[in-house]
Amino acid sequence: xxxxxxxxxxxxxxxxxxxxxxxxISARRMGYRIHTLSPETDSPTGHVADREVVAAYDDVEAVKxxxxxxxxxxxxxxxxxxxxxxxxxxxxxxxxxxxxLHTTQNRLREKTFLAEHGFPVAPFRHIKSRDELVAAVDExxxxxxxxxAGFGYDGKxxxxxxxxxxxxxxxxxxxxxxxxLEAFIDFELELSVVAAxxxxxxxxxxxxxxxxxxxHILDVTAAPADVSGAVNVxxxxxxxxxxxxLDVVGVACVEYFLDRDENLIINEIAPRVHNxxxxxxxxxxxxxxxxxxxxVCGMPLGSTDQPRPAAMANLLGDLWANGEPxxxxxxxxxxxxxxxxxxxxxxxxxxxxxxxxxxxxxEQAVExxxxxxxxxxxxx
Ligand code: AMP
Numbered sequence: 009x010x011x012x013x014x015x016x017x018x019x020x021x022x023x024x025x026x027x028x029x030x031x032x033i034s035a036r037r038m039g040y041r042i043h044t045l046s047p048e049t050d051s052p053t054g055h056v057a058d059r060e061v062v063a064a065y066d067d068v069e070a071v072k073x074x075x076x077x078x079x080x081x082x083x084x085x086x087x088x089x090x091x092x093x094x095x096x097x098x099x100x101x102x103x104x105x106x107x108x109l110h111t112t113q114n115r116l117r118e119k120t121f122l123a124e125h126g127f128p129v130a131p132f133r134h135i136k137s138r139d140e141l142v143a144a145v146d147e148x149x150x151x152x153x154x155x156x157a158g159f160g161y162d163g164k165x166x167x168x169x170x171x172x173x174x175x176x177x178x179x180x181x182x183x184x185x186x187x188x189l190e191a192f193i194d195f196e197l198e199l200s201v202v203a204a205x206x207x208x209x210x211x212x213x214x215x216x217x218x219x220x221x222x223x224h225i226l227d228v229t230a231a232p233a234d235v236s237g238a239v240n241v242x243x244x245x246x247x248x249x250x251x252x253x254l255d256v257v258g259v260a261c262v263e264y265f266l267d268r269d270e271n272l273i274i275n276e277i278a279p280r281v282h283n284x285x286x287x288x289x290x291x292x293x294x295x296x297x298x299x300x301x302x303x304v305c306g307m308p309l310g311s312t313d314q315p316r317p318a319a320m321a322n323l324l325g326d327l328w329a330n331g332e333p334x335x336x337x338x339x340x341x342x343x344x345x346x347x348x349x350x351x352x353x354x355x356x357x358x359x360x361x362x363x364x365x366x367x368x369x370x371e372q373a374v375e376x377x378x379x380x381x382x383x384x385x386x387x388x
Pocket of ligand 1: 193
């Protein structure tokens with residue numbers, strides 16, 4: 009069961025977006041074959057896969073056929089139904105396993121797990137009715153954030169409550185769905201730790217990185233984070249303990265708030281490679297994508313050394329508003345790397361690609377990547 013899955017074998021990826029694409033690029037470089045399953049066709053992962061299977065995630069028969077053709081299954085999208093993962097697990101190992109997905113694909117379950125295992129989380133309450141929301145706002149106080157319990161990412165399905173008067177409209181926004189109310193954290197910084205855990209419990213991490221969001225979507229990551237050594241060590245140790253508690257196999261990301269008293273509070277867990285780890289593709293000896301391949305195939309984890317500071321800036325569809333971005337000007341800047349995901353339609357807010365820049369310091373890397381992104385739009 010724990011024998012390594014060697015190059016030449018086939019890795020199945022559930023999901024077919026840019027994360028799967030970058031896993032596939034790393035896997036193919038190492039001689040693995042890649043199959044991807046998702047409802048999409050002509051997908052970012054499909055472009056670089058050996059086989060693109062188009063099926064709904066809850067099409068259990070299609071998932072079983074998919075599983076029969078691969079040696080191991082991983083995922084790049086965590087909101088896969090338990091029925092799908094259970095069906096696949098009977099045929100091929102699924103890494104990370106279904107219980108990790110079950111815990112992390114629902115905010116309420118995730119926060120309850122974290123609190124029960126002694127991890128730091130913002131005070132929260134489970135909300136099933138308007139009356140419960142009124143009582144919870146009274147207990148937790150304002151500001152607070154109301155979030156749908158399940159299936160939300162990039163800030164979707166959440167609303168801030170500034171005063172008790174906001175309760176009515178906030179509850180209406182939830183449209184009767186179960187929700188979680190959590191205290192708003194007046195944070196100094198948002199950090200994340202991307203790390204990997206192998207089949208035998210070995211662990212490798214990329215240290216704490218610093219994230220800036222815009223409209224709830226990740227905008228820029230700077231690596232390493234500008235925090236004290238103590239904060240970095242605490243973030244890494246919390247991440248390691250959490251991976252052990254969840255029994256993760258593969259790469260995952262833990263997002264943190266650093267409050268003004270230097271306390272770390274866990275915001276959420278992504279049980280997969282993460283946007284805030286994209287810089288590792290260019291900046292680290294082993295990228296998060298290669299690390300995912302190594303971890304799920306039971307191979308030794310690779311060095312996470314990062315020779316130079318780096319920064320990553322996302323390229324959203326909005327950048328195409330004035331026509332095709334000016335790639336030549338961005339690529340003329342030293343140590344800037346371009347990644348495009350092969351998506352045909354550039355919709356506002358859609359992640360189309362990213363830029364990475366390396367430099368002597370983290371601040372210079374951020375300046376460089378932001379300058380490179382600005383240079384893409386010749387109308388600015
Ligand atoms: P989420 O989808 O829960 O990761 O939230 C997206 C973004 O909203 C976070 O990265 C924060 O910038 C902000 N946010 C979410 N929850 C809170 C909170 N409790 N306190 C402060 N900011 C928050």
